[in-house]
Amino acid sequence: MVAGMKWTVAVLVLGLLLWAGLASAIPGGLEPADVNSEEVQEAARFALGVYNRGTNDIYLSKIVEVLSAESQLVQGMLYHVRMALRRTNCRKAAGQNVDLESCSFQEDQRNGATVVCTFEVWDQPWISQKEVRASRCVL
Numbered sequence: 001m002v003a004g005m006k007w008t009v010a011v012l013v014l015g016l017l018l019w020a021g022l023a024s025a026i027p028g029g030l031e032p033a034d035v036n037s038e039e040v041q042e043a044a045r046f047a048l049g050v051y052n053r054g055t056n057d058i059y060l061s062k063i064v065e066v067l068s069a070e071s072q073l074v075q076g077m078l079y080h081v082r083m084a085l086r087r088t089n090c091r092k093a094a095g096q097n098v099d100l101e102s103c104s105f106q107e108d109q110r111n112g113a114t115v116v117c118t119f120e121v122w123d124q125p126w127i128s129q130k131e132v133r134a135s136r137c138v139l
Contacts, residue, residue, distance in 0.1 A: 033069040033079065039123075040069040043079040043130075047119035048100075050132045051085065052092070060092055061085045062100040064114060076124035078133070085115045085137075115139055 033040050044066050052060050064084040072078040090103035106112035117137035123130045 028073055030070045030072045030080065033071040035066040035069050037069075039071075039077070040066065040079060040081060043069075043119075043121040043123060044081050044083055046130050047081060047083075047117075047121050047132050047135070048085070051117065051119075051135065051137075057087065058091055059087045059106070059111075060090045060098060060100060060103060061087050061115070062103060062105075064105075067116070074122075076122055076126075076129075079121045079123065080118065081121060082116065082118045085117055087112055113139055 035041075044063060048061070048063055055061070062085065064086050066081060066083045068082045070080040072080070086105045088100065088103035089106055090098050090100070092098075115137050116139075117135060119132055120134040121130065122133050
């Protein structure tokens, strides 16, 4: 009886230790991601392109800073990227690619206000597919 009880307690303690150690690495769970990693930066640039194509603004916006990021393994990688955006002096050019690095931010406080956006970017690199699944922006 005592041996059985010791065995039960040992299994319970081992289970709790394993659970505590693995709780932050649950498969499919959100994990903090390095905002400077190439994967997060690529997801941010992709989301910015979708944002710029989707707005009615005649000016392009660009990233001020990637504020935070999380990743989640879901039939590919889902990135939750929170970033600050600002309007630039570069106009959208129909059918032309504009180098955003050469675009300066607008100085006018009303037109050059910082917008904070959160994007969910789903990346499936083995089939060369990437999409923005959700976005939310606030001034």
